[in-house]
Amino acid sequence: MATWGFGLRAKSMLALLLACLLALVPAGLIGWQVLDSVRNHFGEAYARNFTLLKRQSILAPISRDLALALRLADSEVTRQWLRDEQDPDKRALFIKEAEGYRKDFRSHSYFLASAGSLGFYFNDDKKGVSDQPHHLLSPDQEGDSWFFSTIKQSEPYNINVNDDVHLKITQVWLNVLIRDGEKVLGVSGTGLDLTAFLQEFINTGEAGVTPMIITRSGAIQAHPNPALIAINQAASTASQAQTLAGQLQQPQEQAALTAALARAESQPAEVATLRVHLDGREQLLALAYLPELKWHVVTAVDLKAARVLDQGWLNTAVVALVLLLGILLLAFAYAVERLVLRPLKKLQQSASALAGGNFDVSLPPPSRDELGDLSQAFGIMATRIRNNTEELEAQVLARTQALETANQDMRRAHKQINDSIDYASLIQRAILPKQQLDQLLGPHHFVLWRPRDVVGGDFYVFRSEGERYMVGVVDCAGHGVPGALMTMLARAALDHAMTQEGIAAPAAILTQTDATMRAMLQHCELPRAIATNMDAGLVYVDRERGLLRFAGAKIGLYWSDGQEVGEIKGGRRAIGDRRMGSYSDTELQMRPGTTYYLATDGFLDQAGGELGYGYGNTRFAQLLLAHARLPMAEQADALDQALESYRGGYPQRDDITILSFRFE
Structure with missing residues (x-):
């Protein structure tokens, strides 16, 4: 016997037919409320997006110029010149380097104000390159107050809108402190033309939209109305009329603005909003903070005047659509609820119970x-x-x-x-003989010892006999645990060789060590892939006679007095190599003030830079030449920092050891 019933499709069509029959039920009373809510919603979204867009358009060019200004202020060439400002060679070198920065600055100009001579140097495209100060700064001159306020601050830089009376220009100045340790040598940076800055970033031409830039204290730094801009914030406090809070008449709105500024600073990635009365109208303020520039980007939007929505066609379309869809959906929802959704909801409850582990479902x-x-x-x-x-x-x-x-x-x-x-x-x-080195050589030496892993294959040696002593570095094949075990064998072989040969013959010690290592390992059946060789460099020092005697196995002796740099190369073959090497002594006179270096290949082979190449002998020699006159502890820090900077994100490739000493 056939059974008759309506299918799901038929029920849906019946519900839709019922909804159409009820299409004349009034629902337009909520139309305008919906439209107003939509306008407010899109207005707030527009204000947020507009503020974020302005934030990004301002951040990119200014951050680039600020980064260049920081690099110029941190340049060693800049500091060297300001330490000896009258040196013509240092002045010429600075001007040459600064020209490269000037061409990269957005305004093609830079300035430098010396804290020593109070000279203000300025170069741009218009006046050509000059190595003479444009004018001298004076604490009694009001127009120079920005400089004397800046050098007293603890922050590394500030951004200041200032009308320079000497240059006769008004610019957004990026002022960066030049420090030599704790001492302030001066201020350098660049500027952005205020008129062009306002035209590009502030004057949008959008009706009902007023973008502006304010400092953390609320002082206006950029505004479509130039009269509201607070000039020279680095040296003075803005008047109440030149702050955003001063534009608000109600105290509760000023407090709300302060809270919004704090909220924006605590969450720089977000946009804070609040409603205030500005210029006699209720407006929506959107604030985004730029921590790099210590600025707030603010957008004031008059939702009634701004073209958030196209009112011409949107009102009619929205009312008609809401009316039609509202009636249709209400009727259709009722029919579907009665005919379809109630049974489905029962089934959904059973499915939820089943998902929760309850299998006794209804x-x-x-x-x-x-x-x-x-x-x-x-x-x-x-x-x-x-x-x-x-x-x-x-x-x-x-x-x-x-x-x-x-x-x-x-x-x-x-x-x-x-x-x-x-x-x-x-x-x-x-x-490691660290304590012995500290006792005998004290501040006239340093050791940079950095294993790649917890343990490593590099070590250094030291043995003294009165005013004579032997120093050296050894790089065993491998690193980590295998390299560390090799250091035990190598140390024992070296100690035996120094006992047999004495410390005055480095080449003989290397030869004896090679023989001892071969004797230790000759009966061991090692795979061909396992390396048992080691590099070594030994220096015998006779303080009484004032001479050095060096011998090396693939490790050379570097030296530099700050004027020139040289290397005495070691033997071409390592100790324990498959073919025996030949080692010879090289004798040279001590040179007071000259620094000597023994380094394993971990420093020279370290990958880094843009292309991942090794550091290399040439770059290493230039590094030694640049820092050879520094105190030994500062040299160690400089070499370590140079390697870290070059290495970047590349991992440490090998164990690193540098042993350096000097005779005053």
Whole structure:
């Protein structure tokens, strides 16, 4: 016997027909409220997006100029000249370097104000390059107050809108302090033409939209009305009329503005909004903070005047659409709720209970349509899920227990390995002659020892006999634990060689060490891939006779007095190489004030720079030449910082050791 009933499609069509029949039910009373809400919503979104866009358009060019100004102020060439401002060579070198920055600045101009001579230097495209001061600054001159206020501040830079009476220009100035340690040598930077800045970033021509820039204290730095701009904020306090708070008449709105500024500073990535009365109209303020420039970008939007929505066609279209859709959806929703959604909601509740692990679900009453078929299929599925879930839970429990046991074993093994490596590092550091070097050479030496891992294959040696002593560095093949174990063998072989040959013959010590290492390893069946060789450089120092004697195995002796730099190369073959090497002594006289360096190849081979090339001998020699006259501790810091800067994001490739000494 056939059964008749309406399918889901028929029920939907019936509901839609019912909705159409009820299309004349009034719902336009809420139309204008909806439109006003839409306008407010889109107005706030417009204000936020407009502010973020202005924030980005201002940040990019000014941040670029600020970064260049910071680099110019931090240049060693700049500091060297300001330390000796009358030196013509240093002046010429600074002018040459500054010209490169000037061409990259947005305004093609730069300035430098010396704290020593109070000379103000300024160069741009119009007047050509000059190495003479444009004028002298004076604390009694009001127009120079920005400089004397800037050099007293603790911040590295400030941004100041100032009318320069000497240059007869009004610009947005980027003032960066030039420091030599704690001492302020002067101020340098560049400027942006205020008129062009306002034209490009502030004057938008949008009706009802007023963009502006204010400082953290609320002083206006950019505004379509130039009369409201607070000039020379670096040296003075803006008048109340030249602050954003001064434009607000109500105290509660001024307090709300202060809170919004603080909120924007705490969340620089967000836009803070508030409604205020500005210029006699209610306006929406959107604020975004630029921590790099210490500025707030502010947009004042008059929602009634701004073209947030196209009122010409939108009002009619929105009213008609809302009216039609409202009536249609209300009628259709009622029909679907009664005919479709109630059974589906019952089925959804059963599905939620099933997802929560409750398999005793209640299904909608049976019906002769698609919903009835769906309920029957759902019941079958619930039974199968219950059976599969019980089986999976048992399997997961067993595997979880096994995994937890394996993790515990792994943690114990990992801890044992780490403890062993830390203990090995303690032992390796203990055998290094750091204390002996500190006692005998004191501030006339430094050691830069940086293993790639916790333990490494580099070490340094020192043995003294009165006024005579032997210093050296050794780089064993490998790094990490294998390299550290090789250092034990190498140290024993070197000690034996120095005992046999004495400390006065570095070449003989290297030859004896080579023989000892070969004797130690000749009966060991090692894979060909395992390297057992080592590089070494030894220097015998006779203070009484004033001479040095050097011998090396692939390690050279560098020297520099700050005027020139040189290298005495070691032998071409490493100790323990497959082919025996030949080592010879090189004797040279001590040179007071000259710094000597022994370095393993970890520094020279370190990858870095833009292309990932090794540091290289040439760059290393130039680095030594630039810092050879510094105190030894400062030299160590300079070499370490130079390597870190060059390395960038590249990992340390090998163990690094540099041993340096000097005779005054």
